Amino acid sequence: MHFIYTFLLMFGFWIILSGKFDLFHLTLGVISSGLVALLSHDLLFKDRTQKNRLVEVSRFVQYIPWIMGEIVKATLHVVYLALHPRMKDLIDPKIIRFRTKLKSKVGRVAFANSITLTPGTITIRIVDDEYHVHALSRKVADGLPGEMEERLHRVFRED
Amino acid sequence: MIWQLDLIILTLIILCAFATISVQDLLSAAIIFGAYSFLMCLLWTEMGSVDVGFTEAAVGAGVGTVFCIAAVFQTTRKVKVDHQMNPSKFIGLLAASFIGIVLLIAQGDFPAWADPDSPASRYLSPHFITNTIAETSVPNIVTSVLADYRGFDTMFETAVIFAAGVAVFAILRRGRGKEENDQAVAAGTEDVNQDLIIQWICRQLVPFMQLFALYVVAHGHHSPGGGFQGGVILGASFILLQLTYDLKTVLQRMSERWNVLLGNLGVFIYAGIGLLCLVLGANFLDYSVLSKILPATSPIMARSHGMLGIEIGVAIAVMAIMIGIYTNLSSHGDHEQGL
Amino acid sequence: MNDFFLAVGIGLCLLITLTLYRVILGPTVIDRIMGVNIIGTKTTILLIVIGIIYRRVDMFVDIALAYALLNFITTIAASRYFQRHKNLSPLGFGFRYKKEAGK
Amino acid sequence: MIDMLTIILILTGYFFFFATTIGVLRFPDFYARMHAAGKGDILASLLMLTGLALYNLHHFSVNQLLVSLKIMLIVMFIFLASPTATHAILDAGYESGVHPWTKEKKTEDKRE
Incomplete structure (x- = not known):
């Protein structure tokens, strides 16, 4: 669950950073966000309670x-x-x-x-x-x- | 070049340099050196060489000063001063001033800044400026020169960094038994005696830093940056994690074995792509031949992708080596307790 | 408009000069750390100002972003130092000790 | 119009920068200097960077918009990092036993 949240957040950040919307760069973005989410998915949302985050x-x-x-x-x-x-x-x-x-x-x-x-x-x-x-x-x-x-x-x- | 800014920043840099060598406290020297590197980055970007400025930004702000502080942390803060002026020092002073004077005299014969008639900008630069897009389809000329036209040179630069990592490892690493080491890593706990605020904020920043580093690596073709800068920022994110938690947390995430493996892998990717070109029947590091094995790419795009490949290799190597140097330097080689 | 940004850049440089007083002379190490931190913030802004003068902000903004992310690693590393070595020992300038300052 | 707004924002930000720098030079001890350094910088950089991001939108396009967004991201990171750095430096000073400057020049131990 944390993995998916981190991935989405990172991908949004990538879109702002990159400014290129062709398939090649978007693929790179997916790979990079996945890598970061894999490396540090436990960092961003560690001690939050699950329910009332929003x-x-x-x-x-x-x-x-x-x-x-x-x-x-x-x-x-x-x-x-x-x-x-x-x-x-x-x-x-x-x-x-x-x-x-x-x-x-x-x-x-x-x-x-x-x-x-x-x-x-x-x-x-x-x-x-x-x-x-x-x-x-x-x-x-x-x-x-x-x-x-x-x-x-x-x-x-x-x- | 904006000469007003140039003048002020250069003056400040010289001031900082003098302060760095004349201050008696080594920690202060390291910190003033940090200010020096900020100004150096400003000077380079202001003269228009954005890639060099980026390198200085990543290295100076990210790892350079931290390495200095870690070294001071494990050794001593005081400068050793002997009060007598011994002859060997005097000879050194003479030699240094002589070389300085010679360099100052020679400096007058250099072409002016951005002189269109200087030898470098008469033949070489126009060639790159006119042909880069047609030959490699990479908009950032600096990247294509670094990774393609003189890729051989960059490969050995990576090798130099690798050698530095190996040297630090060989000098500082103090081995223990393997079982003992595993035990120590397993016993490491988080949240020990560390600051809540710093820890929490850094935890939020580290993923962004890592993604930014990957962005820098991937967009070396279009904007300043590339393997070196991205790798340094990636390494710096782990160093930050180490500073805010402790060494063991990072070692759990990125064990020493993995680290060494990645360092080797990075250099291997670079040399391996070169060898692959050789195997496919072209010159070493001639990426255009890669179009034979990459689906649906023309030789020109193959050069672009080949460059991306070696940038990734450089980034992996630099990241692993930065982490390796830092862990050895800050823990005095026993990986017990960092800064 | 370009002249205005040039003036702002020079002004920021002058502020960096003033801050360097604390970095170079500032009585303790901690003053120096603080000074470097402030210089880092000003550098971030100055980089974007230079980018606007050259009309290529997209090139310069990445460096500024790197600074915004990396600037405080040095600060944190330096402050970590004092968790173990609780000694400020404000030593002076010059190549020789006047007397054994500190310990 | 945008030019005027940019100029006003940048000059205000610059004024705050200037004042905090003066504060850093004038305050009596390093705790007080951190007040100047930690607070003034945040608002000043917010104002200046907003001004620069606005000016960047002069020739509007998607890429310019993204660059402006990046500049605002810098503001966000400064907002996260600056108070933390301030706190880290102060903690270091406190840890190494610097006594805060007080009016009566008392030297009582604050830390027991």
Whole structure:
């Protein structure tokens, strides 16, 4: 099953890459996608539950606009800090730790990378369910885990 | 050539080169060397030689710096400096400066960049430019020159890489008993003490990387790339897997025996296609004769397909050798524990 | 339009120059790794800009794609180094040690 | 029209690149520098590459569309790879025991 999913995904990727639709190149594409699927079919969809993958993807797509807004905010925040003449007065970095309620690996990774993308915070590491996060100021540090975890919990909840 | 970019990038390259040799910490030197290779790739693509730039991109970003880091990892980071200036060093300095000055003087006699009257572009290049499509039906002239017109040369380039792999194997590999080795491989587990985020993201990227590598191999006729670049990227995908999981995971996927076999097979495919041509009654590596055994191909298309065949051989050989060099280098030859 | 892209290319080169300050002098090794990572991203974009100047983007986009995929192998390899050898030892420049820095 | 859009996108992206580079040079310690490096680059490369992909669609054909799609694929890979690389570098620094810069120049051990 994983083999077929990987094969289809890889073949789509090949179509975008190749841009040649004659029989010879399409055959090469089928062979290549099959080879990659054979080599690493266990990599892409390893620890997903079988049933609600599509639901998960659709919920994740709804999450994307929000995270894009956060990225824009984060960039403006960094730009403001970088160009501010008295930047060192504004920042007050600290490392904070908190536990998460997200269970799945995907959810944790998505949460970690979302933390990295939002203003003023970067994930340093995940130890089991504990996140170590570097925050630029106390205000953003207090905001964690907060809204984002709620949203991601809705995306990756197991029901 | 865009001279403004040329000037800036060249200056930066020289800066990086000086920094690389003068920094005392070898890990830093390896990393600055990575920046150097980025800039080198930029310079080549900016001068219009896309294939060379691609090679530098694949080798420099994919494996070159990683090999350096693996070597530093297994040895030491400190430069050994003796504080006295001994005479042998002084002689070396003299010799190097002398040769440098001679080269600088000789450099003035070279033809200008892209000079239409230079010997190379008067006879050779026009021949390739006008005849390549008619003779081989391959749009990318660089590929046809590499794999067909001077295929003999490229075969020995592959052999050189193969020899490098054999040399690394011969110097570094420390053997153990066979049973012991099998046990060690079987005992390897995943998810040991590795980072969840990096592991998860890399797992998503590796299949795309492998497919991209195969695309590069298959489309060497139409766009930059070919066997060498594709093979290096394919090897780099396994190296990435090794970095994010551990050595044993990769060895389960691609055991050492298979690896050595594939390395040999790659070179054998190249030489075998050449021999096949010989058997069919033409010159060594004259692919047009392959139309006798390939169904429904004209001699011209046979040349194109022959080139694809040897590109595949080169890719397999390069991939296997890159993985072999890396596993031996990063584990100090005992295949216990990688970087 | 071509002049505009040329200006963008030169501008990106200047930014690479600024980043090289961190790569070459940056006090610790980790600053250097970070610098190389940033240079990699800028190189990816610069490659496509060059492609547009030459009007053959289809040739250059493959190299940029290779960079986007391969750029961070170096970063990960270098950061793996610190999982075992937990020593930053910011050594200076020059061909001689001033004193035995680090250990 | 497309030209104007391209120019605006690229200049905005360039501005973000510029600001993050300044940030990388100015921030006091490497944790803070990673904030500049990791975040600014993503949006900046997104804007610039989108601009370039749009400009590439000038002479519309299927192949040009595919090339633009490839450029957007680069954006996708940067989105996946960049936060991961940021995290990897930070983890390396944390592992090797770099203390974050704080206002009072405290040197307490954060890692117990």
